[in-house]
Amino acid sequence: MPATRPGDWLDPASGLGLGLDDVQPGTFNMTIPTDRYTCPDYAARERDAIWLRSWQIAGRVDEIPKAGDWKRYQILDQSFLIVRGKDDVLRGFVNSCRHRGNALCITETGNAKRGFLCQYHLWSYDLEGNLKGMLRENLAGPIDKTENSLLPVSVDTFAGFIFLNPDPDAVPLREYLGDDVVTLLEPYNIDQFTVVMDVKEAIECNWKVVMDAFEEGYHINGIHPQLLQVLHINPATARYRFFENHSVAMAPFEVQGASTQEQVEGMLALPETFPGTVAVIPRFQELLAPYRDDDGKVEFPDGVTARALLQQATREVLTGMGLDVSNLTDDQMVDNQGWVLFPNYFMTVRAGECHVIMSAPHPDGDPNRCIWHVASYMYLPEEFRDAVRAEAIVVDTPGSHKYFEALQQDYEQMPRQQKGLRNNRLDHMSLVKEEVVVAHFHSVVDRHMAAAQS
Template sequence: MPTSTRPGEWVDPASGLGLGLDDVQSGTFNMTIPTDRYTCPAYATREREAIWKRTWQIVGRVEDLPKPGDWKKYEILDQSFVIVRGNDDVLRGFVNACRHRGNALCTTETGNAKRGFLCQYHLWSYDLDGRLKGMLRENLAGPIDKTENSLIQASVDTFAGFIFLNPDPEASALQDYFGEEVVSLLEPYNIEMFTTVMDVTEAIECNWKVVMDAFEEGYHINGIHPQLLQVLHINPQTARYRFFEKHSAAMAPFEVVGAGVQDQVAGILALPETFPGTVAVIPRFQELIAPYQDADGNVTFPDGVTARTLLQQATREVLTGMGLDVSGLTDSQMVDNQGWVLFPNYFMTVRAGECHVIMARPHPDGDPNRCIWHVASYMYLPQEFRDAVRAEAIVVDTPGSHKYFEALQQDYEQMPRQQKGLRNDGLNHMTLVKEEVVIAHFHSVVDRFMSDAAHR
């Protein structure tokens, strides 16, 4: 098998590393998905044990907890955890419950406990490493072994600037969960250097897997996002895929196949309306196309020059000029979003300089027809600009009160409509088309986790 000089070259058919749609043989994945997994309370209960108590889940960014004692709460269904930075600078995770009588230690979303955690019920106290250090009227407490009453641990690790938690204290290492290939393919983006520029959490009326499915295919763009057809055409013949044991990546070239030069240029100039991260690149792109424009603004390119190649050049020049390292990325990665699914609930589109993340987890009340979706955007910026653009987390309490950028708003409005249809008793399965192969792979992983749990 040929080797790539840069990890991102897997999208080149000549590399032999990625798959085209025609390379995915019929029967590789089940394309018929039962609908009860979206609506059945009993299925959701089984998911709690099979998936949510055994997988690595993102709880935030490393930059969220910069100082010793900084902590944040993470809740999945009825389980509550707290992640804290210790005095030794290590991030640790604990079950959010006092070992005395189970009182929740942390009731707000974030805080700082530089002197450790204090249970407000009976004033038991814990160090930042979870050790029980004090009890009210300890001399009268009886034979309490402090070493056996430390906070209960959960596994915590970091990758790409994200903090991950696994409720299982015996979980395999995060990098083993991803696998070496996933890690090596994502590392050149330098996502650990990105800054949060949008962070919104909201309850939504659909199952968490409806959210995941919605962002795992481009088949719906013509129906839901027609404005994107100016700049993006999902061509099944040029899309490329990588499937791993639990995760996947997909890429469709960022271009309109068959469109005239004028339409391609106009589409790129309109990019900031949907992709704000392109604002800084557009002026350089305009400079690069200027030599090919006549007095009336009409553009004619010679052989070997396209709007796409000039956008690639502009992106690399602008980011490099800002002192940002994009040397490990290919020209394709300058403009082409790669869609990554990290099981169970993380979807990310990433290209040079920015990424957009969708996460979904079950609603705390356990209703399979509801979930919590978390949308966030991150940008690669020089250190001196990061504090100025860093966004505070927003929790939306009133449904529909927050307006997302156009494409995301369209998805937000669509997903509850699908959930309403899935609740019909007469509909017992969904039928996927081949372009939705990433959804099929995702559900094959769901099936495997559910089956493994059933046989434990």
């Protein structure tokens, strides 16, 4: 096993991560204007400054596995197609016929083995976007086919996700993510994860309210009291890394000062919130057994902790399933690292599973509404993946879908915040130091908005 791993950044001795006290006052603006959540004019400027210029996740690679498979990606009033070519290359195009602008595809997914056919006037395109045929072509006049191919859009992949950037001048995806982000995420093997939950729903809040909610643990005491058994955001133990556009933060799954019994009971209850721990709990219980007395009470000798046993159980179970976790540290066996990939992707990831929150402006442009997309993924042997793969759900009736406990609590909270933000006299939010990731995120928003005006 390697002497050092990318996950070792959590060790203060590495000099790579920051503690909360290392973030000096004034590093980020902690006062956030509220008009960015409610103002239609601000939302319109965001469309051009952020959504039409940023790399954003449009799906998973395994959604379009065969030649001709395509999916549509919609952001506000802009529509794009992503298709797998006969050469196995993924390509993106503006979802408009070059003749009169008719939308080529109006459903979410499909297969176009023979290419795309515009139903309006029967112009046709191959999977590389080239104009191949026109109705009554001999009478069409001087139409240069080479000048009327579908308009290309930048598409690339990372960690099993398809990224799309509407900007014709977009920098390459790897440059946008940065070498550090790629290096830190690759050991999880997320490209081999399988979707086990996939839900989209319109929700009554701004897309940034969603991002803010998942970028801090300051709300856990108020909204998620059940998590306090295993997770307490302690400024002394939380670690951060900030990149040009993105960030990662970590708080250990361990409650300092809690009794051994409380720690154990909290970890045994983890499957209620983190389904990926279901397979690990039996091995965890086996490792606990030597330390239980006849009454079931657990007592550890010096050097043994519930956290260390959960780490051991996780590594043993995943390795026993033939999954590669060799480049992950013991901390990464149990600790969720919270990643923010600008503009709208939040992910908690630990060995064997990740949970993703994405939010995007509502297609009608109302800043008080957005589409939130929640998904969970698990690292499983290939022979089990099809059996657990979840179908995508689009919720049409608000409140009809029940999420797992912690997510349901956030779902109910976020519209309440939006209602408060709409009060005219509230012109700013005041962040506390523990919300430094939120502050960093808004500094990136500010930079992108300013760049579009320069």
